[in-house]
Amino acid sequence: MLDLRRLEILHRFAALGTITATAADLGYSPSAISQQLAALEKEAGLALIERTARRASLTDAGRELAEHAALVLAAAETAHSRMRARIGTVGGRVTVSCIHALAPALAPHLAALQRAHPALNVVAHETGSATAAAAVLDRRYDLAVIDDWSARPPAEDSGLSVHRLRREDIVLAVPADHPLAERSGPATAAQLRRLVHDQTWLCAPAGQLSRAAGDRYLTGIDATPPRRWEFEGLHILAALVAGGAGVALLPAGLVQEQAGVAGVRPVPRMERTILALTRTTTREDPAVAACLHAARQALGSRHR
Template sequence: MLDLRRLQLLREFAEQGTIAATAASLGYTPSAVSQQLAALEREVGAQLLDRSARSAELTETGRLLAEQAEQILAMVEAAESVLAEQRGVVTGRVTVTAFPTGAVAFAPRLAERLRRHSAMQLVLRQTMEGSGVRQVSAGEADIALVDIWTGRPPDTGAGKIRHELLLRDPMVLAVPEDHQLADPARPVELHRLVGESWIAAPQGEPSRYGTDALLADVGGAPAAAWEFEGLATILGLVSRGIGIAAVPALALTAGTTGLAFRRLPGEAPARGVYASVRAASLRRPAIDVTLRALRRAAGDVQRDLAEVLDRIPGA
């Protein structure tokens, strides 16, 4: 009998490519991963990894088993979901990961709606941008709240992952409270702001796509733009007069003082906020009630965003 946890390790190794990356992804030590994969080789009776002093890669047998592991693990989860559905009782632990501003906005609403299900446990974790879908795919999380700036939904992994659009979150301009644009009578003209000190996420971060799209028609983001990770950090710097920034409207929930916000001219770039979940787990009652709670919470968040945007001076 093949050990399912070891199959999960093999599948993760196939995705990550190294023992160290697999260990970091799943929260193990490299030594533990190596030992478990060696134990799997003994179970199978074949070499799965071709090891050298500095690296390891899958053998042909290892690649074949990793492909089968994907299907085996999905079938096991689907069977567990059907059995849970038959029992009709909402039980078990559901792990939700979310990007930071999504976690802040959704956590209280989600907890309020799920607390009546006393036999289930909700775990909500903040995650690094861009890693939510990978965590769901690897089985580290059940549902991920992910933000997508491209206008296209995330990849489904050949149907393995389902994505549901929950809301759209437009960008707004954040400036220090003593900035000239803190005066609502002054128009927001992007071409006049190119010379400002812009603070943006580093290249490759999801929110940087929104800043680049916003400034594309006026020459793009300045080459000397300050780059910092994390919207809370960016807003803190803006509040200290270091520069200006374009941020998602959900960032207004951070409560940072010393800031003024303005709506952007035209159709501002917006991110889509999606709930991503493994297709094999959709029939689990706990997953179903959590997704329904997320949909209702998203409706509340969208209404709150609309009210906040109505109070922000226009361009």
């Protein structure tokens, strides 16, 4: 019989690609991971890992067993969730990830949940929205809170449950004393083109979802910023707008929280969606359900 824990290690290795990354993810030393994979090879009766001086990779048999491992682990997790649902106690370990901009709102609710359920151990991490779905499917996280800046948020995928927490307007953030801040109506595309040309455009670095969405929006209204500053973190961008450094497209809720900044709704409209991702195999797990409920309480109805 193949050991379930070793199948989990093989599954993580297949997802992460290196012994070092697998060890860091699971909290073991690289030598311990190598030993467990070697033991799994003995149980399987054939080579699963091809080792060279520089790296280790899966053999054909290793890839096939990793595919079977994913199915076995999913079935085991579903069974475990259903047994926990029968008990009804909120307990055990739940790993939660959240983008850093939403963590201050989510953290107090998770802390309160732990106080209410002493048997529950919430392990919190910061993550990026682009990689969260894969991390949930690979069981690195049980719940991931992310933002999606696309016009159509993702639908449920194989093994992944998508929970929509709220939809939020993206507004043009300008200093509170800017002439546009005194207007009651939205900013037209022509006004935006003039503003982008005259002001420094503040945005996230290339590769960030907000940057890609903002660039698509500017392309759609035929606007190209002649001056662009790139900074990591939407809160940093809001603070820069407040200081008069430039203008940016930012979530309406964040703009409302930042002193010295006004938000003007652009035309055409722009929005983002706050999502929570879980696995379908944990749908009946009371602890995961409680953490998801905490996310809904924290983020579900703050701003529109």
